[in-house]
Amino acid sequence: xxxxxxxxxxxxRKNAIMxxxxxxxxxxxxxxxxxxxxxxxxxxxxxxxxxxxxxxxxHGVGNTPLKELPNLTALVRKTAPEGxxxxxxxxxxxxxxxxxxxARRASISCYHAKKxxxxxxxxxxxxxxxxxxxxxxxxxxxxxIIVQECYxxxxxGQPEIIEKARAxxxxxxxxxxxxxxxxxxxxxxxxxxxxxYFNASLYTPFGVSGIETLGSELIQDCLRQTGRLPxxxxxxxxxxxxxxxxxxxxxxxTDQPIEIVGASVNLKGLHMASDHDFNRKSFTTGHTGFxxxxxxxxxxxxxxxxxxRPLRYIDRYVTVHQGEVFFITQALTLLxxxxxxxxxxxSLAAAFSLAKEMDRDQIIVVQExxxxxxxxxxxxxxxxxxxxxxxxxxxNPAEEIPGSSIILPQRVDLIQAVDLDxxxxxxxxxxxxxxxxxxxxKVDFAYLVEETxxxxxxxxxxxxxxxVDWEE
Amino acid sequence: xIAKNTWVRIHKIILRPEERAENVPDDTKKVPFEMWDKGxxxxxxxxxxxxxxxxxxxxxxxxxxxxxxxxxxHDYGDFVLEILQIGDIIKTTMNGEPQ
Numbered sequence: 001x002x003x004x005x006x007x008x009x010x011x012x013r014k015n016a017i018m019x020x021x022x023x024x025x026x027x028x029x030x031x032x033x034x035x036x037x038x039x040x041x042x043x044x045x046x047x048x049x050x051x052x053x054x055x056x057x058x059h060g061v062g063n064t065p066l067k068e069l070p071n072l073t074a075l076v077r078k079t080a081p082e083g084x085x086x087x088x089x090x091x092x093x094x095x096x097x098x099x100x101x102x103a104r105r106a107s108i109s110c111y112h113a114k115k116x117x118x119x120x121x122x123x124x125x126x127x128x129x130x131x132x133x134x135x136x137x138x139x140x141x142x143x144x145i146i147v148q149e150c151y152x153x154x155x156x157g158q159p160e161i162i163e164k165a166r167a168x169x170x171x172x173x174x175x176x177x178x179x180x181x182x183x184x185x186x187x188x189x190x191x192x193x194x195x196x197y198f199n200a201s202l203y204t205p206f207g208v209s210g211i212e213t214l215g216s217e218l219i220q221d222c223l224r225q226t227g228r229l230p231x232x233x234x235x236x237x238x239x240x241x242x243x244x245x246x247x248x249x250x251x252x253x254t255d256q257p258i259e260i261v262g263a264s265v266n267l268k269g270l271h272m273a274s275d276h277d278f279n280r281k282s283f284t285t286g287h288t289g290f291x292x293x294x295x296x297x298x299x300x301x302x303x304x305x306x307x308x309r310p311l312r313y314i315d316r317y318v319t320v321h322q323g324e325v326f327f328i329t330q331a332l333t334l335l336x337x338x339x340x341x342x343x344x345x346x347s348l349a350a351a352f353s354l355a356k357e358m359d360r361d362q363i364i365v366v367q368e369x370x371x372x373x374x375x376x377x378x379x380x381x382x383x384x385x386x387x388x389x390x391x392x393x394x395x396n397p398a399e400e401i402p403g404s405s406i407i408l409p410q411r412v413d414l415i416q417a418v419d420l421d422x423x424x425x426x427x428x429x430x431x432x433x434x435x436x437x438x439x440x441x442k443v444d445f446a447y448l449v450e451e452t453x454x455x456x457x458x459x460x461x462x463x464x465x466x467x468v469d470w471e472e
Numbered sequence: 473x474i475a476k477n478t479w480v481r482i483h484k485i486i487l488r489p490e491e492r493a494e495n496v497p498d499d500t501k502k503v504p505f506e507m508w509d510k511g512x513x514x515x516x517x518x519x520x521x522x523x524x525x526x527x528x529x530x531x532x533x534x535x536x537x538x539x540x541x542x543x544x545x546h547d548y549g550d551f552v553l554e555i556l557q558i559g560d561i562i563k564t565t566m567n568g569e570p571q
Binding site for chain 1: 497
């Protein structure tokens with residue numbers, strides 16, 4: 001019997017496909033009308049920190065150096081108020097096999113797939129995660145398929161994504177490239193169903209818990225090198241896994257409060273599913289087009305319940321402009337002699353700005369870098385943007401219009417992260433979580449408090465605004 | 473004619489415009505949902521023919537033959553003067569000269 005491969009038929013089989021391709025019965029963790037037991041999901045299906053460290057150490061992942069950036073710190077202090085300008089540190093994650101922190105996520109997914117006896121792994125990603133899964137799959141002798149959103153309808157590919165395809169092929173993976181659109185998920189489901197491979201999703205407990213070592217390491221590195229804990233850790237935020245995993249690892253290593261700041265590139269106004277807009281952005285991830293929807297609705301991911309739940313951990317959320325990230329990427333290269341990819345420097349641009357408001361004895365840690373090269377270099381990206389009609393010039397980055405301009409700061413003091421309103425984001429998250437429910441159970445109420453990292457009063461007020469009843 | 477077992481790139485329309493998902497923007501809905509993949513050609517064929525290939529993961533898939541011996545040509549882009557000018561701004565600031 002042949003299966004019905006129509007769009008509607010395949011999507012209607014989504015839950016069954018997911019269940020067999022990640023080996024997790026998510027329904028076991030549902031607790032109320034809208035709630036599920038997140039910690040139990042993480043505990044029962046994932047691996048603990050010690051096990052993850054051992055798996056990663058044996059597979060070319062982790063123990064990356066934490067590097068102080070004295071010259072960038074000096075540049076911060078040139079424009080900071082008297083006595084201000086925190087010490088900047090960066091966790092050089094580009095030195096993981098495959099060139100980014102995503103190797104931490106891939107290592108656990110591939111280990112688990114091998115343990116369960118899967119023949120291969122599949123993941124849908126246009127970013128560094130593809131190279132990471134392909135690299136780890138090679139180590140375990142797993143077959144590997146990477147599904148990319150790569151080309152617009154004119155067949156023009158984003159250079160960064162094409163470079164990722166090259167890297168994946170170099171590690172022996174098959175790369176399925178698709179044009180713009182959310183139907184990628186449909187094709188991804190078709191591939192999972194026809195191959196029976198493991199879904200190495202970014203959003204399983206494996207994909208997220210693999211980053212806990214990064215949070216743990218940066219605390220230990222910082223203590224060893226400076227004798228003190230970092231005051232702030234800045235994390236580039238897209239799907240939320242990076243922030244979630246890092247914060248969880250930090251909490252498992254110290255009980256001291258450390259401010260967790262999420263940072264995304266501001267791509268306001270660009271539609272992520274638009275064929276026209278696709279090649280008018282210079283960042284394929286780490287941007288608000290993923291960061292905001294995934295923060296306010298984490299379960300929009302490719303598994304029934306995402307293990308990436310950034311609102312539970314984030315203390316502050318800032319945006320930076322594309323021009324600021326390109327500027328800081330060049331500054332890192334020239335001042336510190338570290339040439340890295342721009343996408344990994346989103347959090348560095350934010351940290352550069354945030355350091356200006358901190359005391360000189362304070363420490364701000366940027367928790368990743370990524371490799372650079374053809375397609376992924378800031379020159380490749382700026383050149384591609386110019387060819388797509390983007391106006392690139394010096395000025396005030398605050399005036400940048402995503403899709404129309406990239407404004408490089410004409411003065412260093414114009415690098416300025418912009419705060420997003422987390423209260424508004426938390427209310428949106430509650431609204432999305434309750435969907436069309438009009439009455440919530442006690443367990444749902446407690447879930448919303450945890451999910452938004454707020455107070456019962458905040459949740460009560462929001463539910464009243466939404467005209468929803470609840471039990472406590 | 474492209475010989476059997478040549479490494480090739482194929483192209484396929486996965487969904488025609490009228491088959492696309494409801495929630496895509498109008499500009500995207502006007503165009504088909506397309507796929508590109510690579511593999512070893514199972515039988516000799518001409519460019520544009522519908523062919524079968526064996527992919528890197530061992531799947532046998534079909535599509536239209538687009539290119540033989542496909543290579544990557546992405547690079548560091550054209551010269552971008554502004555990157556050098558960023559260096560000037562940084563040096564000036566580090567030297568404490570007025571901006």
